[in-house]
Amino acid sequence: MSDSSLILDDGVLHCAISVPGRAGSLDGPVLAEVAATLAGDTSGIGAVLLHGGGASFCTGGDVSAFGSATDPQQLVGDLATSFHRFLLALVATDVPVVAAVTGWAAGAGMSTALAADVIVGGPGTRFRPAYPGIGFSPDGGMSWSLPRLIGVARARDVLLTDTVVEGEQAHAWGMLTRLVPDDEVRSTALAVAVALAAGPRGSHAAIKALLRDSDGRTLGEHLPAEAASIAACAASADGREGVRAFLERRPPVFG
Structure with missing residues (x-):
């Protein structure tokens, strides 16, 4: 695999799910490639490692594209359908999925992180639903996965009030499965992925x-x-x- 956003190395499929930048939005072509890869022959893949293309994991969809769309209902619906193919591929694959959640995981970025099997973050990790902030409802399974991780009452509160959940609280609630120093998030997630790839x-x-x-x-x-x-x-x-x-x-x- 030659694309720098999707690299297979020692059995670990490295996936940069957001466009380069401090807090990039979802990289649609990469998501489609990940979904296609996981739907095919995964015998050479022992683990999937999700990470951001910049300092943050992902801040969700490209809101500027929503604003310039002549038919926002059609655009957003099509994007959600494509995004959901990626999410379902992550959940359905037999391969363990590890997320290195640095910085912000907002909107679809939060949905993606919550779909992983092992979710690594630090005190500086920030989860935010973000959808109510632009007048939207969630996609990417957030309204399904969040109550299962943190309980229905907390999920209602977080989603309706668009609450920012910081790293230590996210770990206490179960949104992060591992809490490490911020500068060790990616290396820890990689180590977990490598160990999984070498396992049974x-x-x-x-x-x-x-x-x-x-x-x-x-x-x-x-x-x-x-x-x-x-x-x-x-x-x-x-x-x-x-x-x-x-x-x-x-x-x-x-x-």
Whole structure:
């Protein structure tokens, strides 16, 4: 992959989701490329790393384009549909997704960060819904993901009042899964992605599938799926290697 915004290195797919700049807006062509890549053969990808093209993660859509549109309803609807293909690809992929949330994650940038499996930020990280500020309602699944992360009552408050949630509070509420010093956000996220890429990919895929499906099942319905999944993992090459390594008291070599 030659595009500087989408690079595969040592099993980690690096994705700069916003245009270069201090607080860039979403980079539409990159989002489409990410969605297409994740919908194809991902056997060479062990982790996805999302980061901004500048100092901030992403400040959402290009508001200036909304203002100049002759038919804003059509434009924004089309952009949301395209954005949602990207979001669904992130959620549906078997590959773990890590977000390095530096600076601002606002609007669609916040929606994107909340869709990741591991969300790394610092005290200087800022989440803001931003949609009410321009008279819009959320897209990118924010009104679905935020209440599941922080609770319905808090989500109502944050979304309706367009509250800025700073890094430490975001971590306490579960919007960030890891809180590190601001200057270590990207390096920590990269280290997590590299470790995931070197890990048992079949196990990661199974874990993600179980987590996705658990929301629509009772415990009684979910337990057989867990039993089938762990049995399949036990028979896999990585499962056999993991058990051997444990018994031989050495680090496993997966893949």
